[in-house]
Amino acid sequence: MSTLEIDRVRKTYGNLEVLKEVSISIGTGDFLVLLGPSGCGKSTLLNMIAGLENISGGEVRIAGKIVNELSPKDRDIAMVFQSYALYPTMTVRQNIEFGMKIRGVPPAQRDKAVRAAADLLQIIHLLDRKPSQLSGGQRQRVAMGRAIVREPKLFLFDEPLSNLDAKLRVDMRTEIKRLHARLGTTIVYVTHDQIEAMTLATRVAVMKGGVVQQLDDPQTVYDRPANVYVAKFVGSPSMNIIPGKIEVEGGSATAVIDMANRQAVRIPGIHLSSQAASKYAGRKVLIGIRPEMFSVGNGQAQGAISIEVDVVEPTGADTLAVFQLGGVEVTARLPPKQVNARASATLAVDRSKVVLFDPDSEELIN
Amino acid sequence: MANALAQHKPIDEALPRKTRIRFGRLLIYGPLCAMAALYLMPLWVMVVTSLKPLDEIYSGSFIGLPQTITLDAWRAAWSEACIGTECTGLKPYFANSLLMVIPAVVLSTGIGAINGYILTKWRFPGANLVFGLLLFGCFLPYQAILIPMARTLGLLGLAGSIPGLVFVHVAYGICFTTLFFRNFFVSLPDELTKAAMVDGAGFFRIFWSVILPTSIPIIVVSCIWQFTQIWNDFLFGVSFTSGGNSPMTVALNNIVNVTTGRKQYNVDMAAAMIAAIPTLLVYIVAGRYFVRGLTAGAVKG
Ligand SMILES: Nc1ncnc2c1ncn2[C@@H]1O[C@H](COP(=O)(O)OP(=O)(O)O)[C@@H](O)[C@H]1O
Numbered sequence: 001m002s003t004l005e006i007d008r009v010r011k012t013y014g015n016l017e018v019l020k021e022v023s024i025s026i027g028t029g030d031f032l033v034l035l036g037p038s039g040c041g042k043s044t045l046l047n048m049i050a051g052l053e054n055i056s057g058g059e060v061r062i063a064g065k066i067v068n069e070l071s072p073k074d075r076d077i078a079m080v081f082q083s084y085a086l087y088p089t090m091t092v093r094q095n096i097e098f099g100m101k102i103r104g105v106p107p108a109q110r111d112k113a114v115r116a117a118a119d120l121l122q123i124i125h126l127l128d129r130k131p132s133q134l135s136g137g138q139r140q141r142v143a144m145g146r147a148i149v150r151e152p153k154l155f156l157f158d159e160p161l162s163n164l165d166a167k168l169r170v171d172m173r174t175e176i177k178r179l180h181a182r183l184g185t186t187i188v189y190v191t192h193d194q195i196e197a198m199t200l201a202t203r204v205a206v207m208k209g210g211v212v213q214q215l216d217d218p219q220t221v222y223d224r225p226a227n228v229y230v231a232k233f234v235g236s237p238s239m240n241i242i243p244g245k246i247e248v249e250g251g252s253a254t255a256v257i258d259m260a261n262r263q264a265v266r267i268p269g270i271h272l273s274s275q276a277a278s279k280y281a282g283r284k285v286l287i288g289i290r291p292e293m294f295s296v297g298n299g300q301a302q303g304a305i306s307i308e309v310d311v312v313e314p315t316g317a318d319t320l321a322v323f324q325l326g327g328v329e330v331t332a333r334l335p336p337k338q339v340n341a342r343a344s345a346t347l348a349v350d351r352s353k354v355v356l357f358d359p360d361s362e363e364l365i366n
Numbered sequence: 367m368a369n370a371l372a373q374h375k376p377i378d379e380a381l382p383r384k385t386r387i388r389f390g391r392l393l394i395y396g397p398l399c400a401m402a403a404l405y406l407m408p409l410w411v412m413v414v415t416s417l418k419p420l421d422e423i424y425s426g427s428f429i430g431l432p433q434t435i436t437l438d439a440w441r442a443a444w445s446e447a448c449i450g451t452e453c454t455g456l457k458p459y460f461a462n463s464l465l466m467v468i469p470a471v472v473l474s475t476g477i478g479a480i481n482g483y484i485l486t487k488w489r490f491p492g493a494n495l496v497f498g499l500l501l502f503g504c505f506l507p508y509q510a511i512l513i514p515m516a517r518t519l520g521l522l523g524l525a526g527s528i529p530g531l532v533f534v535h536v537a538y539g540i541c542f543t544t545l546f547f548r549n550f551f552v553s554l555p556d557e558l559t560k561a562a563m564v565d566g567a568g569f570f571r572i573f574w575s576v577i578l579p580t581s582i583p584i585i586v587v588s589c590i591w592q593f594t595q596i597w598n599d600f601l602f603g604v605s606f607t608s609g610g611n612s613p614m615t616v617a618l619n620n621i622v623n624v625t626t627g628r629k630q631y632n633v634d635m636a637a638a639m640i641a642a643i644p645t646l647l648v649y650i651v652a653g654r655y656f657v658r659g660l661t662a663g664a665v666k667g
């Protein structure tokens with residue numbers, strides 16, 4: 001268990017800059033998820049924490065100690081790989097105890113550690129099998145067992161669930177969460193799946209093109225995304241980003257969305273710092289509204305929006321209604337059977353949660 | 367169209383299923399047996415000739431079964447035939463060949479394995495260039511390296527010796543063995559090495575405990591390939607050794623060429639058989655693995 005500080009870390013391959021001054025700091029027992037699309041440098045960063053890749057610039061500190069020059073085995077870490085990377089010729093038991101053997105742990109102690117880990121992961125009955133005789137989920141458990149017996153300061157997971165089918169993925173996700181609760185070890189976890197990030201993390205670092213876009217707890221990332229990219233990447237269906245403008249009157253801000261052939265939609269009572277209010281008064285902004293911030297409203301209420309529903313997509317628990325607003329396609333998550341396709345409807349917006357972005361920089365306006 | 371089909375059907379059914387299968391089999395096995403017989407013919411001639419007394423060979427045909435079976439020719443080839451001025455038979459040269467082939471196969475396979483391991487799992491700048499140059503070595507004709515190699519062996523003080531021959535075969539064989547191992551190891555995921563590094567294993571520990579155990583099939587391929595190449599080699603043997611240090615193949619050539627008087631066909635054949643037996647044995651014992659190893663790209667973890 002320990003803290004992890006990634007301090008202005010850079011990675012270059014020749015002229016190609018893969019990571020640009022990445023800084024992330026997490027505390028003991030944190031579950032950090034590195035979230036981003038494929039190719040954004042997540043694995044590279046994880047490998048640098050592990051010591052499997054050289055650090056081109058900056059510092060990595062584990063428990064306050066600079067580890068830049070330490071080899072993987074001296075960093076007190078354990079890692080679970082996407083392909084599980086089980087040693088194919090060894091049995092499950094040999095796989096799990098390989099690291100301990102190398103460190104010269106005596107056989108009795110090794111056996112005890114293997115049993116404890118296998119017990120925790122419910123793989124006792126598999127100990128004498130070869131990896132080729134295991135299912136994907138079982139291999140995944142063995143890979144975690146190999147990491148657990150290390151009792152490391154830091155667990156590193158590189159997309160550990162992406163090779164599993166959907167059902168198993170959800171089960172193993174819960175299992176990893178339970179494991180973290182049980183062991184309390186600091187974890188760095190790489191994924192491109194925003195649901196994994198939301199469900200597992202205590203801290204999420206959203207990455208794009210080798211740059212951390214936002215580092216926050218999952219709820220903050222969801223509610224107040226640092227920029228349009230994060231807003232669209234996290235959440236499904238993603239946040240609606242609607243062009244509009246801000247009008248400020250007597251300290252109260254109103255978001256105005258122009259409609260092509262109808263009266264403009266006005267959403268009053270937007271939270272805005274006085275500084276931002278004076279800066280953006282009368283200017284264009286991007287208005288961010290998550291699908292579930294819409295609700296079915298009545299025509300008289302202030303800020304009610306009349307729309308023509310294009311498409312209705314029932315998901316069972318609720319229904320997604322797609323319509324045009326401010327010249328873009330917008331999705332609302334509504335209770336089932338409240339609106340119909342090709343019919344008009346009146347919606348209300350939970351204005352307390354509406355967020356605004358600068359139209360040029362696409363950064364969140366506070 | 368429908369008519370034609372309707373007409374065909376009864377004819378097809380007229381032949382009982384079994385007969386049709388038997389006829390098909392005949393078409394397959396007939397030519398196969400003929401080809402096999404053709405290829406086995408020389409072996410047959412060698413075996414029967416080596417078992418005949420010389421007089422019978424000169425009076426009868428090469429192909430027929432021997433009237434009197436004798437192992438005299440084999441005994442002569444093994445321990446009595448004259449090679450140059452020495453009448454020791456093939457025995458000492460057989461030993462030479464073993465002394466050459468065993469270290470050469472072990473060394474070239476071992477070095478090839480390490481090379482392949484480095485070229486795939488510990489890549490360095492210019493690794494592809496090194497591999498390319500090694501590949502180039504596979505296409506070098508033997509004759510091209512004779513003179514530079516002779517000079518090198520002279521400088522190393524290995525000229526004319528069995529260790530010198532081992533050196534030549536190792537140097538020449540590394541290209542092939544590296545190619546085998548490199549192509550095999552490329553299919554092993556890099557995460558395997560990374561996992562072992564995190565577990566604390568170093569360069570040799572990973573090689574020995576993780577990589578090598580997965581590569582039995584390709585080790586067998588490399589050993590068979592190298593054994594056959596080196597055991598059967600004549601050119602390097604005749605170029606870089608002389609007299610008592612010659613390998614089997616050179617001695618065989620001398621037995622066949624140097625005879626005065628009547629040509630001892632039975633001894634020649636027996637000697638040739640003795641020279642061929644080790645490679646035959648290797649194929650019989652390990653041939654199964656050879657085929658498996660050649661198709662081992664699909665080995666799954
Ligand atoms: N050895 C390498 N040489 C050159 N470029 C590399 C190397 N490894 C990774 N990259 C590049 O670095 C970027 C980030 O890769 P990676 O960290 O694997 O992404 P992610 O795990 O987020 O999908 C990719 O664009 C990839 O092409």
Ligand SMILES: [Mg+2]
Pocket residue numbers: 042043044159
């Ligand atoms: Mg990756």
